[in-house]
Amino acid sequence: MRRRLLIGAGAAVIVAAGLAAAYVLHVRHEGRDIQGSSTVEFVPTIAAPAPVPKPKPGPNAKPGITWPMYGYEPARLRVATGVALRPPFRLTWAFHARTLVEFPPAIAYGRLFVGTNAGALDAIDVRTGKTAWTYESGRCEAMSPAVDRQTVFATFLNTPPCNSGRGGLDGKLIAFAAGTGRLRWERTIGPSESSPLVEGGNVYVGDWNGAVYCFAEADGRLVWHFQADGKVKDGLAFSDGRVYFGTYGSKVYALAAGTGRLVWESSAQPRLGGSGTFYSTPAVAYDRVYIGSTDGKLYSYGASTGDLRWSQSTGGYVYASPAVWRQRVYAGSYSGSFFCFDAATGAILWSFRANGAVSGSATIVAGRVYFSTLRGTTYALDALTGREVWTFPDGQYSPVVADDDRLYLVGYSRIFALKERRP
Numbered sequence: 001m002r003r004r005l006l007i008g009a010g011a012a013v014i015v016a017a018g019l020a021a022a023y024v025l026h027v028r029h030e031g032r033d034i035q036g037s038s039t040v041e042f043v044p045t046i047a048a049p050a051p052v053p054k055p056k057p058g059p060n061a062k063p064g065i066t067w068p069m070y071g072y073e074p075a076r077l078r079v080a081t082g083v084a085l086r087p088p089f090r091l092t093w094a095f096h097a098r099t100l101v102e103f104p105p106a107i108a109y110g111r112l113f114v115g116t117n118a119g120a121l122d123a124i125d126v127r128t129g130k131t132a133w134t135y136e137s138g139r140c141e142a143m144s145p146a147v148d149r150q151t152v153f154a155t156f157l158n159t160p161p162c163n164s165g166r167g168g169l170d171g172k173l174i175a176f177a178a179g180t181g182r183l184r185w186e187r188t189i190g191p192s193e194s195s196p197l198v199e200g201g202n203v204y205v206g207d208w209n210g211a212v213y214c215f216a217e218a219d220g221r222l223v224w225h226f227q228a229d230g231k232v233k234d235g236l237a238f239s240d241g242r243v244y245f246g247t248y249g250s251k252v253y254a255l256a257a258g259t260g261r262l263v264w265e266s267s268a269q270p271r272l273g274g275s276g277t278f279y280s281t282p283a284v285a286y287d288r289v290y291i292g293s294t295d296g297k298l299y300s301y302g303a304s305t306g307d308l309r310w311s312q313s314t315g316g317y318v319y320a321s322p323a324v325w326r327q328r329v330y331a332g333s334y335s336g337s338f339f340c341f342d343a344a345t346g347a348i349l350w351s352f353r354a355n356g357a358v359s360g361s362a363t364i365v366a367g368r369v370y371f372s373t374l375r376g377t378t379y380a381l382d383a384l385t386g387r388e389v390w391t392f393p394d395g396q397y398s399p400v401v402a403d404d405d406r407l408y409l410v411g412y413s414r415i416f417a418l419k420e421r422r423p
Helices: 002-030
Strands: 065-067 089-096 106-108 111-115 120-125 131-136 146-148 151-156 171-177 183-189 197-199 202-206 211-216 222-227 237-239 242-246 251-256 262-267 283-285 288-292 297-302 308-313 323-325 328-332 337-342 348-353 363-365 368-372 378-382 388-392 400-402 407-410 414-420
Touching: 106 146, 111 151, 120 151, 146 197, 171 202, 183 211, 197 237, 237 283, 251 288, 283 323, 297 328, 323 363, 328 368, 337 368, 363 400
Parallel strands: none
Antiparallel strands: 065 106, 089 414, 106 111, 111 120, 120 131, 146 151, 151 171, 171 183, 197 202, 202 211, 211 222, 237 242, 242 251, 251 262, 283 288, 288 297, 297 308, 323 328, 328 337, 337 348, 363 368, 368 378, 378 388, 400 407, 407 414
């Protein structure tokens, strides 16, 4: 009898081990890298984003909007259209923020508008680097503002200590007069590090409560609200009447921009220990959505269907928001490598080994792709070949924005205004 029991117990252990091994193999198979296709839900003829239109000059005209929001335009492609600046550069001024600057400025009306981790929103003169006005929120802050119609839109987290849960569960979306910093309107939402998206007279943001909001740009009236499955820490992207975003519930969503109606939802691939989450702001091009995940992958989903079109491992977290240019996708990884992917298939066209982890997002200016590492170096690479062409001894997260005259490089706690160094 005892022998039969031992044999039965041994058989049960073997069966359990076999089931466990089968489960591991199944998850690994489901989570494998997926190679994409250039013929399935990929439209290579989609034009690059047009330059942001500038107001017609009048007798009292001031410079218009140059870099309206995080990622440059609503699809968040991160390409400085029409800007010809190339390294090497010379320094013209430096702005000392006194604390971490995690996200790059917006540029409009002759000013940079930038938020700092300590909760200050600064308006900085692009010619001198002097502060025109400052708003002290008393909250934490991690976003790029957006600018439209003489108004600056910014989100704020809760009060310190922001990541402990003891700083309250409320955040803010505030609209400021661009010229004076006067508050036009404000709305209480959950703690938010979602860089505002301004499109079609509306402002779109998400928050830590998993809520996504659409507010009227003019007066802050709530147009619609959508409840997602997890924290929304990224900015929303817009294309073809839809808004796209990822969550800390491991999902990617597409909503109708006008109504908030769910168009589709998709998920990160399964992995042992749980699926990856999405901090990366998506970029939308070629009828695809590109977004990075904490599972170490860059994903491409069909913008119309939500179907997974490709996934590619990078060896480390991908917090970075991808840049998209000439049917290529660019993103760095915590592995310390920076990658150029084929936009259709996900194939790695080239990679560059940097001196540290890459957390922030890249920007493409005049055929150069700029990114920074957590070890405080900003790189410029030839965007076609990956060849290093220039470095700068500061930088931490998203490195640069630009106008016609200057490249504005974001260091750890400083912003540098750089001009081309001519022979």
